Amino acid sequence: MSNGSNQPQQPRGTPSSANVPRVTQTNPRVMSAARTAPLPKEQQQAQLAQKLKSEGANVALNALSIVKEKVQEFREQDRFFKYKAFIVGGWVMVSVLTFGATCGRGVKQTGDFGAKLVLIPSRSSVSILNKSQEPWTDVTIVVKDDRGAEWRASVALVAPAKEVTISPKQLLGATGQAAPSDISIRGLEMRTSEGRATLLQDGNNLTEDAQ
Missing domain, CATH: 1.20.5 (Single alpha-helices involved in coiled-coils or other helix-helix interfaces)
Known part of the structure; x- marks a missing residue:
């Protein structure tokens, strides 16, 4: 018998290892990284x-x-x-x-109240005349001095054609202390039940311009 007859015969229909295509495996880490990548903004x-x-x-x-x-x-x-x-x-x-x-109503023009402000520097006082036809009720005078501090005085009623004079003795500070007798008044705002208006600003009497 020849040597060829002793060689084992490969079963028919069975592919050889040389002919079997290799399957390429995808790296799972790469896929996972691709899935967890952030979405576009x-x-x-x-x-x-x-x-x-x-x-x-x-x-x-x-x-x-x-x-x-x-x-x-x-x-x-x-x-x-x-x-x-x-x-x-x-x-x-x-x-x-x-x-x-x-x-x-809020903030009014200075002339809407018909107020006339008169400064009295010798007594550190102010006088406000009601030139309108209506009374002022629940009047609060807010004074600002040259240091920026505020002082207040209250008057229940100012009738038409009447005036109210505010002196340092009537002005009280935030803690209830009286204003200094030589206070230098640089600003004044009048507040009533009908609103409020600035009468004196930086030493400028706005009621003169409103007449």
């Missing part, structure tokens, strides 16, 4: 905007649902409850309108 912003939009829609729907429930509960209440609710609502509306009107 534009994509993050788009996702955040979409999330906020969705949350806003949910909040709006919840609020609308609550309002509908409260309206339905109000309709189911008796007449006496509704009557009280209308009274409270009217009171709140009047309060809001009154507050708005008060804020609207």
Whole structure:
């Protein structure tokens, strides 16, 4: 027998190791790093905007649902409850309108009060004449000296064509102390129940310009 007949025969249909294609394995670490890489800034912003939009829609729907429930509960209440609710609502509306009107009065032009300021340097005093046709009520005089300190005096009423004189003895500081007798008045603001206005600023008498 020849040597060739002694060689083992390879089974038919079985591929040899030389012909088997090699399978390339992907590095799992590389894939993991690719998955955990941060999203682009534009994509993050788009996702955040979409999330906020969705949350806003949910909040709006919840609020609308609550309002509908409260309206339905109000309709189911008796007449006496509704009557009280209308009274409270009217009171709140009047309060809001009154507050708005008060804020609207606020700061006035110096000439709106019809005030005439006269400085009396020899006595460190001021005199304010009411030249208008209306009385001033709840009057507060705020004086600022040359050092920037504030002093205040209060007068309940100043009738038309009447004047009020403010001396250092009437001026009190933040802690209740009296103003110095030689106070140098550089600024003065008058506040009343109708608003407030600056009459003296940096030693300049604004009531003279307003006449």
